[in-house]
Amino acid sequence: MRSVVTVTTIIVNVLSMIGLIVGVLLHSGRGGGLSDMFGGGGAAALGSASAERNLSRITTVLALVWLLTVTALGILLSQ
Secondary structure, three states: HHHHHHHHHHHHHHHHHHHHHHHHHHOOOOOOOHHOOOOOOHHHHOOOOHHHHHHHHHHHHHHHHHHHHHHHHHHHHOO
């Protein structure tokens, strides 16, 4: 049972890590960033500020999930 929890936690950790990397890369920096590549129709409908705000929220949630899974793995693997 413990190995199933550990493997599930590792899978969630890796998926949140990949999502976090993508989320950070999609943020617009000083020059617009990669989010301008996908901003054609979707950003015009939602508004650029709204899309950036939602992306920030998603990235924050993914960072929290990653932090919690790293902590859980530390506890699971130390026992």
